[in-house]
Every structure is written in C-alpha cells, then in structure tokens.
Amino acid sequence: MAGRGFGAAALHLRERGAALRRALTAVAGNATDPASRGKYADRLDPELWEYIDKVNSWYPPEIVAAPIGEQRAVYDRMCVAFHQGRPEGVTTSDGIVATAAHAIPVRRYHMEGKPAAIVVYYHGGGFILGDLDSHDDICAEICAGTGFEVVSADYRLAPEHLHPASFNDALAVFDWVAATSTLPVVLCGESAGGNLAAAVAQATRRHARRAIGQVLIYPGLGGDETSRSYVEHAEAPLLTLADIEFYRRVRSAPGQSS
Incomplete structure (x- = not known):
C-alpha cells in the first residue's frame, strides 16, 4: 500500500x-x-x-x-x-473541487508553454497519510520532466473517512479535470494512489473524456x-x-x- x-x-x-x-x-x-x-x-x-x-x-x-x-x-x-524542492520554471496554484457535500483541495503545477496533456495525481500513504505537501516535489518533477500540467488531489483519509470516500474524491477530481480542461488526461498514482488511479480508470472507461493512459507506481492492487x-x-x-x-x-x- x-x-x-x-x-x-x-x-x-x-x-x-x-x-x-x-x-x-x-x-x-x-x-x-x-x-x-x-x-x-x-x-x-x-x-x-x-x-x-x-x-x-x-x-x-x-x-x-x-x-x-x-x-x-x-x-x-x-x-x-x-x-x-521544485524544479526551476514550475509554478503552482491551489484551489478546490466543490462537491455537493464538501470541497476537495487540489494543487495545479504548470510550466511555460502549452502542455500536451494533464496528469491527475493521487498520492500514496496507505489511505491514512499524505496531502498536497507530502508529494509536492514529486508532482513538480512530473510537471518539469514532461511539460504536462499536473493536478494533485488531496482526497479524504481514513479512519475519519472510510472507503469509498477516497475513491469518491479521486473520481470527483477526475470528473472536474475532464470537464474543465480540453487536454488529454493521464491518471497517475503511487501505492495507495496507484490503487485510486486504477480504480478511477476502470470506473470511467466509457467516459467521453476517459484517460488516455495510467502511470501506476507500485500500486496496491490486491491479490x-x-x-x-x-x-x-x-x-x-x-x-x-x-x-x-x-x-x-x-x-x-x-x-x-x-
């Protein structure tokens, strides 16, 4: 995990x-x-x-x-x-994705120029640890290394919020990105976040703006x-x-x- x-x-x-x-x-x-x-x-x-x-x-x-x-x-x-630290040239902005019940914090990472895609990133932490700051430099490196825009999702954590709260937030952030950006979407996550990325990809496989790819870094996929x-x-x-x-x-x- x-x-x-x-x-x-x-x-x-x-x-x-x-x-x-x-x-x-x-x-x-x-x-x-x-x-x-x-x-x-x-x-x-x-x-x-x-x-x-x-x-x-x-x-x-x-x-x-x-x-x-x-x-x-x-x-x-x-x-x-x-x-x-963040690579030179990466800028960030914090915001929220509003749902009917609560707001999900997100952080966007940008480089100069027009990105070819947008990455939705889900951090690891066993579903109980982590936030926008814990994986900030990881997201900045992805942005700098690819030139893609990156959106990091601060999904709700257990045990305060049990399953499927983290998945619901992960899905809501994907839906928001798909609705507000015209860029192709790539789902990315590591460990627990890899589980969420894979689950969102599966849940949205028939979505008109479904992800063009997944990057799953040692994901927790069961077995x-x-x-x-x-x-x-x-x-x-x-x-x-x-x-x-x-x-x-x-x-x-x-x-x-x-």
Missing part, C-alpha cells in the same frame, strides 16, 4: 538517481545491523539499504502501532526532510495474500504483509470490501 506511508521518497529513488543518493548521504540515519537483514542482505543493493536505513530512521517499522495522529506527525516531518510472493516477502523491508493488512483494516469498516 504505502511502504509504511513513504511513497514520496521511494519515487525519488526511482526518478532522481544520483541526486537522491547525495541527499541520502547528507542526512545521517541509523544503519541496520547487517546481521538483521536476513535473506535480503544480498538481494538489495547497498544504496537501497542506505535508503531503507534512512527511511527507518525517520519512520520506524513500529510506527504502525502508534495512534494515527502520531503517525501523521512523524510522516509529515519526514516528508519535509526529504523534500527536494491472494496466501500466494507465493506474499508468503515469501511477508517481512520485506519497508512494507510487510502486516502493514498491508493494517492499512486495509483502517481504511474499511468491518465486513466492507475495499
């Missing part, structure tokens, strides 16, 4: 390469004892272990046992520390939790099976399918 809520840094690892590696070494973390790395000791590159140690120093595995408010406070501090991968990697670094079950349990009411 969220790599214990830390999708933002994981995407930086993929997209920023050397720049992120320099940032990681600039901030001290608590290195994992190599003896405790088990079967992953040789499976993961040293630079990835450096990243894992850095994440764990900010957002330790045991944080999922803390109250949601405390998890959010720790997560928000981590996102501030990992923020890479049989007794299958080999789930069993083999139940204690994988950054996201365990217990973490996944925790996020799912918090997101949904008892007996509810998410």
Whole structure:
C-alpha cells in the first residue's frame, strides 16, 4: 500500500538517481545491523539499504502501532526532510473541487508553454497519510520532466473517512479535470494512489473524456495474500504483509470490501 506511508521518497529513488543518493548521504540515519537483514542482505543493493536505513530512521517499522495522529506527525516531518524542492520554471496554484457535500483541495503545477496533456495525481500513504505537501516535489518533477500540467488531489483519509470516500474524491477530481480542461488526461498514482488511479480508470472507461493512459507506481492492487510472493516477502523491508493488512483494516469498516 504505502511502504509504511513513504511513497514520496521511494519515487525519488526511482526518478532522481544520483541526486537522491547525495541527499541520502547528507542526512545521517541509523544503519541496520547487517546481521538483521536476513535473506535480503544480498538481494538489495547497498544504496537501497542506505535508503531503507534512512527511511527507518525517520519512520520506524513500529510506527504502525502508534495512534494515527502520531503517525501523521512523524510522516509529515519526514516528508519535509526529504523534500527536494521544485524544479526551476514550475509554478503552482491551489484551489478546490466543490462537491455537493464538501470541497476537495487540489494543487495545479504548470510550466511555460502549452502542455500536451494533464496528469491527475493521487498520492500514496496507505489511505491514512499524505496531502498536497507530502508529494509536492514529486508532482513538480512530473510537471518539469514532461511539460504536462499536473493536478494533485488531496482526497479524504481514513479512519475519519472510510472507503469509498477516497475513491469518491479521486473520481470527483477526475470528473472536474475532464470537464474543465480540453487536454488529454493521464491518471497517475503511487501505492495507495496507484490503487485510486486504477480504480478511477476502470470506473470511467466509457467516459467521453476517459484517460488516455495510467502511470501506476507500485500500486496496491490486491491479490491472494496466501500466494507465493506474499508468503515469501511477508517481512520485506519497508512494507510487510502486516502493514498491508493494517492499512486495509483502517481504511474499511468491518465486513466492507475495499
């Protein structure tokens, strides 16, 4: 779902390469004892272990046992520390998408010139963490790297708002973008946001302005939790099976399918 809520840094690892590696070494973390790395000791590159140690120093595995408010406070501090800044030339504006019941905050990212498409972005965070600021630099990088306009959706979070609240907000933002922009729409999300992007794409597949594509970054798409991968990697670094079950349990009411 969220790599214990830390999708933002994981995407930086993929997209920023050397720049992120320099940032990681600039901030001290608590290195994992190599003896405790088990079967992953040789499976993961040293630079990835450096990243894992850095994440764990900010957002330790045991944080999922803390109250949601405390998890959010720790997560928000981590996102501030990992923020890479916006690339030159990217401008932003904040607004809302009004629904009959509530307003959904959104942030738009622009570059000079006419964009070829507009990206609707859904952040990660296990459906309980994250907001417009937590993934701000990610969205700015997407805008700068593609030249596309980007709209980031601040969907409602659990447990205050159970499923399908996050999906309803994700769909509402897509509908608003499709109605107010003539640009082709691309859906993008990571982790929990990847789940939302895929769900919106499925729900709007017959929409006159349906998305022209999806960019799903390690999305939470379900699957049989007794299958080999789930069993083999139940204690994988950054996201365990217990973490996944925790996020799912918090997101949904008892007996509810998410």
